[in-house]
Amino acid sequence: MLLQCIGCGDCREATDYTEDPPKWGVCVARENTSGFEPFFGRGKMQIIRSLWQGKLELSKDMAEVIYQCPTCNACAEACAYDMDNVMIYEALRAELVDAGYGLEAHVPMNKAMVELLNPYQRDNKQKTAWIEKLDFKIKDASTEQAEYLYFVGCTAALTPEIQTVPINTAKIFRKLGVDFSVFGEKEVCCGSVGKRTGDLTGFNTVAIKNYELFKKSGVKKIITSCAGCYRTLKTDYSDYLEDLGIEVLHTVELVRNILNERNIQLKHLGLTATYHDPCHTGRNSGMKEGVNPLYEEPRELLSKTADIIEMKTIKQNAKCCGAGGGLKKGFPDLALEISKSRILEAEETGAEILVSICPFCYRNLFDAIKASNSSLKMVDLTELLDQALP
Ligand code: SF4
Ligand code: SF4
Numbered sequence: 001m002l003l004q005c006i007g008c009g010d011c012r013e014a015t016d017y018t019e020d021p022p023k024w025g026v027c028v029a030r031e032n033t034s035g036f037e038p039f040f041g042r043g044k045m046q047i048i049r050s051l052w053q054g055k056l057e058l059s060k061d062m063a064e065v066i067y068q069c070p071t072c073n074a075c076a077e078a079c080a081y082d083m084d085n086v087m088i089y090e091a092l093r094a095e096l097v098d099a100g101y102g103l104e105a106h107v108p109m110n111k112a113m114v115e116l117l118n119p120y121q122r123d124n125k126q127k128t129a130w131i132e133k134l135d136f137k138i139k140d141a142s143t144e145q146a147e148y149l150y151f152v153g154c155t156a157a158l159t160p161e162i163q164t165v166p167i168n169t170a171k172i173f174r175k176l177g178v179d180f181s182v183f184g185e186k187e188v189c190c191g192s193v194g195k196r197t198g199d200l201t202g203f204n205t206v207a208i209k210n211y212e213l214f215k216k217s218g219v220k221k222i223i224t225s226c227a228g229c230y231r232t233l234k235t236d237y238s239d240y241l242e243d244l245g246i247e248v249l250h251t252v253e254l255v256r257n258i259l260n261e262r263n264i265q266l267k268h269l270g271l272t273a274t275y276h277d278p279c280h281t282g283r284n285s286g287m288k289e290g291v292n293p294l295y296e297e298p299r300e301l302l303s304k305t306a307d308i309i310e311m312k313t314i315k316q317n318a319k320c321c322g323a324g325g326g327l328k329k330g331f332p333d334l335a336l337e338i339s340k341s342r343i344l345e346a347e348e349t350g351a352e353i354l355v356s357i358c359p360f361c362y363r364n365l366f367d368a369i370k371a372s373n374s375s376l377k378m379v380d381l382t383e384l385l386d387q388a389l390p
Pocket of ligand 1: 004011012042078079083
């Protein structure tokens with residue numbers, strides 16, 4: 001891949017010129033920093049090539065620049081070659097961590113991911129808090145068999161404002177008669193934060209723990225409402241899960257299939273909405289053979305509950321929310337600036353609500369709505385689905 005890069009700079013704007021007319025995209029790191037070469041794809045590719053050729057050495061200064069990127073992969077979409085830029089950036093991050101140049105801000109997060117089983121440095125017992133708010137019982141995946149394992153994810157389980165995501169997901173499954181279980185306080189972080197920030201030792205440790213848990217439970221289908229968990233389980237765990245014969249689905253896929261099979265109608269809620277494509281269910285889920293990005297599934301469901309007004313950049317060209325790749329932890333101000341620019345795009349549509357299918361996008365976009373004094377309301381699609389289901 002490194003040798004394919006001809007330094008054309010199409011990834012500077014992240015606009016896909018192979019399309020006619022060109023599809024307008026954006027490198028949010030370049031847009032919200034000084035914009036010098038290393039902040040966008042071409043510069044990173046030159047740095048990595050120079051490292052490989054022995055012309056450059058890993059350093060703390062290099063890490064400061066390399067980590068100012070939410071690994072959204074809009075550069076890969078812009079590139080005319082068969083490129084997965086983020087795979088290469090993540091490999092560089094792993095080299096930086098090995099050499100002792102990882103970001104200090106990521107160390108406690110990745111340590112907690114391994115030792116406490118969540119990166120939020122919280123007691124993992126708190127992962128059951130949302131379950132206690134339900135008026136029905138959920139099967140315990142450690143002791144009871146179910147058709148689906150609902151993998152909740154640390155952000156949704158441990159962030160009070162976002163616990164509505166698992167609550168609504170459970171309510172939707174119950175209404176649709178989905179037989180599911182959860183691991184609750186035993187649920188182990190999927191390891192996404194470790195993988196994205198270059199802590200491969202931490203990532204492998206939690207991945208193996210999850211493999212053992214899944215194997216012991218005998219589960220064959222995993223479902224999640226988190227874009228980050230979805231991408232990690234579906235692509236980074238693919239070898240592990242193939243071995244166990246496990247299929248991974250996002251909630252929107254399952255709900256869409258059930259509604260279509262049983263011809264269930266959703267109630268239109270009389271809202272106008274714009275949809276934000278998470279990079280994890282979008283671009284970053286389209287880089288591996290056999291994995292398809294989820295662009296149409298959420299739109300199909302959303303269009304039945306609200307009128308969609310699309311933003312200027314959508315699907316493979318969608319502007320990133322700025323939270324991923326360890327950016328919110330490492331460079332929170334930059335993550336917020338990127339998110340504020342996404343909010344501006346959403347506001348231009350005139351829609352009342354901004355909808356997504358990722359608790360982490362929710363967090364950053366919610367923060368930007370507050371910081372911008374915007375009148376937009378951040379909503380996870382599961383909230384609308386619960387309201388719209390009979
Ligand atoms: S990564 Fe692709 S788009 Fe970017 S400079 Fe290299 S060849 Fe051009
Ligand atoms: S991953 Fe996204 S933010 Fe990072 S260099 Fe590529 S387009 Fe820019």
